[in-house]
Amino acid sequence: MRMYGCRAVRATAPVLGALALLGTGAVTAPLAAQAAPLGRVCMFEAPRGAYGAGHAAFAVKGRGEANHWIYGSFGSTNDVPKAGWIKGGTWANVRSRFISVRDQDHKNARYYTRYRCVNTRDGNIKRAQSWYSTVKNRGYNLHTNNCLHMSMAVFKGYSEVLRKDTRLKSTTNWSPNNYYRDVLPAAHWEKSHSL
Incomplete structure (x- = not known):
């Protein structure tokens, strides 16, 4: 008692x-x-892009929202997709858009073929959009402001957790293919998914 x-x-x-x-x-x-709602980011990859160095694109989920994403890409005017673009929509919209991009250099085959994602305990979609604009306004530069730099800037703008993750190395001197293959798995991103 x-x-x-x-x-x-x-x-x-x-x-x-x-x-x-x-x-x-x-x-x-x-x-x-x-359980607090998690943020989520995904890097989409076109392995044959940029003459075999690869091409990276991004998608980030609105934290606390059931199914709202922003997604886009950044490239030179010589590469597919042209210059840069950003859209908003559902996960189905994200997948559909990346599946629909065609590779003009390889018999109109699918350009993006795979992606990796990771959850974060934080995430701010407005900061991600702001970083997209900032990086795009700097203009394309193969060595200092390419598709990989921009995708990682969007991810790190979105999430302070990702920004402070020392396993996500600087993108300088990395090709998108090598970063996708070597750095993201070492930073515990999910396995590669086929589109």
């Missing part, structure tokens, strides 16, 4: 069990109350 205030209350076994779990920290609150 336990004393609560001025009266004695007999605790039942289920109540005692719950109190024991609560006391050890095993149960602190209902799962729905604990």
